[in-house]
Amino acid sequence: MSTRLFARALPSTSRALCLPHASTSSAVSRTSTSRIRLPLQPHSVLGVSVRYNSSVIDKARKEKILPEFSMAGKVCLVTGGARGLGNEFCRAFVQSGCTTLAIVDLKEDEASEAAQELIKHEMNAEDYNIIGIGCDVSSELSVQQAFRRVVDTYGRVDSVVASAGIVENYSAFDYPFDRIKRLYDINVHGAFFTAREAARHMIPMGGGSIVLVASMSANIVNIPQPQTPYNAAKAAVKHMAASLAVEWAKKGVRVNCLSPGYMLTKLTKTILAHDTELKKTWESLTPMGRMGNPEDLAGAIVFLASDASRFMTGSEIRVDGGYCII
Template sequence: MSPTLLVRSSLPTVSRSLAVARLPPRILLHARFNSTLDSAVAAKAKVVKTLPDFSMANKVCMVTGAARGLGNEFCRAFTQSGCTQLAILDLKEEEAQEAAQELVKQSCVDSDMEPGDYNIIGIGCDVSSELSVQQAYRRVMDTYGRIDSVVASAGIVENYSAFDYPFDRIKRLYDINVHGAFFTAREAARHMIPQGGGSVVLVASMSANIVNIPQPQTPYNAAKAAVKHMAASLAVEWAKKGVRVNCLSPGYMLTKLTRTILAHDTELKKTWESLTPMGRMGEPEDLAGAVVFLASDASRFMTGSEIRVDGGYCII
């Protein structure tokens, strides 16, 4: 029943002003809201406005592990926030270049932008190799002349019990997740400091703070804890040089790969959801606001911090 009908049927002999005054709080709020919908002020307020500091326009961004998964989502978040100069890094250059082309197409949908407005490139890079990372940065600098925001998103996860975990797999995990993050951050700072600064975002995980169950993944948890503390440590080293380093820690996210895995293990999905206070897993786009905040000028007085986007998993 609408507020107007409620007034007329239940209070037929009372004045309109008195009737509105007696409406329950929620109905009163609704009535007030409706009364201003057509005003000139409301019409102007409907125009989308964004705090300028969140804009990624005129910034050169780079994301590792970005051909797919969360890294690719970060790239979309940047272009949606105005970024037109972006380097997508992934192990296979062909896949990185395909992702770059696809991102340009997506960015032009329902937009005034044209493909020629974007300068998005794909670069092959093995983040576990310091030399490969250095070469990738040289290509970025040759293309854009500067680098403003870097997201170290490349990473892997495997599930072995501690007794059964092969050493070569442990080493590979640390080489990518820990050493790769370090090489990416260090080379970013080498280029950012001479230009006056920049933002580095290391992607850790809620696993840096908790022990995941029921799956065993001790090396992964320890690696992400290392990334979290690495961000804080580098932040202190570079704070007065203009380079900010922060950490983004996602919870369980429904990437395409995760969806495929859970399609064959519905009980695991139910377990993860039951352990998350919000009762669901995150969508990749749930991270968009956080990564743009950390990479943009909106977080200019923030360094050495962690933002967890985990549906409340770590609070219980």
């Protein structure tokens, strides 16, 4: 296979990052601000009184869901949320009762479009307050501006997922330095900036949950594709989650790590359509004999972001079909 398999797809993957927006005055689109809100019900999250729609409560009661798994009443933020796994995480939160969400991505128009698409088929779309924000996670200032817009709009943030990232495939000898630096700026520094800014806003409010998205590549060496900087970056993210978890444990902020295996995102499907042998190789190396579907991560991300994991911090959940155990 070509050592530049994913590099050719980079323009698509890199858009799953975030770019600074010139003005903070557009945090909420006209369509979202003009919506009529239904009466809200009081609820306590981390000791702070919040309100959310009764229709969400009724739905959860009818479906007999363990209350701790509910995302109702929580303000969530997902970087890289316009597409791919990040978008699946947003969808999982909405399906678990979240009605207040910020989708953060490289291009604000794409983030806003994803926000509208997410609630388009919901029966009570007026219940949802979902916004799209442009941000470059490799820029600390851009991340700070994005969080400021979220807090100015919603008053706080409860659950944050650092999902923005890129992957490329070059042999170690051929990997251009500028691309290595870019990968680390996005995958490692971006995760750190996101987590740090989230904690700064969570601690005064009593705490919250941060999930850093790493990869099974943090634990194993992928074959046959060469991707040393990516693997090392994801190992850094995994250890970063553990280190921050210890640093902020007594301040009410939990930091955990979600490590997916090979997932059939739209981009991956496009790539594998031109390399069926690679797909067979990946499947043969996975004990379950298949690649994962993005929705296979829904349960894990909701568990880590919700109160269901309230005594869990510094841990990693691998969702890899068993890849790492052999």
